[in-house]
Amino acid sequence: MLRALPVQIPRRLFSQSAKMASMTPMEDLMRDKIAHTFTPSTLIIRNDSHKHAHHAAMEGSTSKETHFHVTITSSAFESKMQPARHRMVYALLKEEMSREGGIHALQLKTKTPAEEQREKEREAQA
């Protein structure tokens, strides 16, 4: 009993504080939504906001989560052209992109598992 305590308490505190005040609420939300909708085999979210913080459009913005680069590999993109794939992601994140102080820029790479495989093979050859 006594030995278990020091382990239990910090763990519970940590998980609670992580839930209450994530440093990356937007990224977490995007990850949740994308994972749920596209069940991607690859999902990479890169926050580029610091690179754009000095831009005129970001004047007055306090958010640290405005510019993202997202790579999604999902079979949900099969037999769809790139614009249609991007529109699927935009539709999913419509609220986050349209609201003031939300996502300002979203770079997208949308691939099917087969396309990702081919890309890897090409890179291996090069």
Added chain:
Amino acid sequence: MFSRTVFSALRPISRPAPLRLPLRPIRAPAYPIPSILHARLLSTETKAAIDKAVGSAPVVLFMKGTPETPQCGFSRASIQILGLQGVDPKKFVAFNVLEDAELRQGVKEYSDWPTIPQLYLDKEFVGGCDILMSMHQNGELAKLLESKEVLVAADQ
């Protein structure tokens, strides 16, 4: 903000001679419309103006800033790609969405695309900067532009 008319922004910025569109100015709404609602209210005037803009040249880019001084890295990249591909300036027109809030919002709804830049080829939506970049890299863009005959002739 809404007192600006579509005239100002629908002047193509890549040509010296301004294109005159026979459009009535859009009246300011009597009360402010929340941006989320505003996004769904593409007026017939704005739609007609964007129709004209999209059809004003074979290659049309809606961008932030001008080709000479882009105001956004993604717009800059798109202009550079079109330049590298050798798009004929006579067949190209760019529209600066920063000149007109109505256009900036309207074109997003018109294209069902939430970001700028946006490229149109023969009135057909091609994509934004990421799509342009990947098509540039995989050779699809060169093929597409060639098939539409919008490149500067090789012997010139």
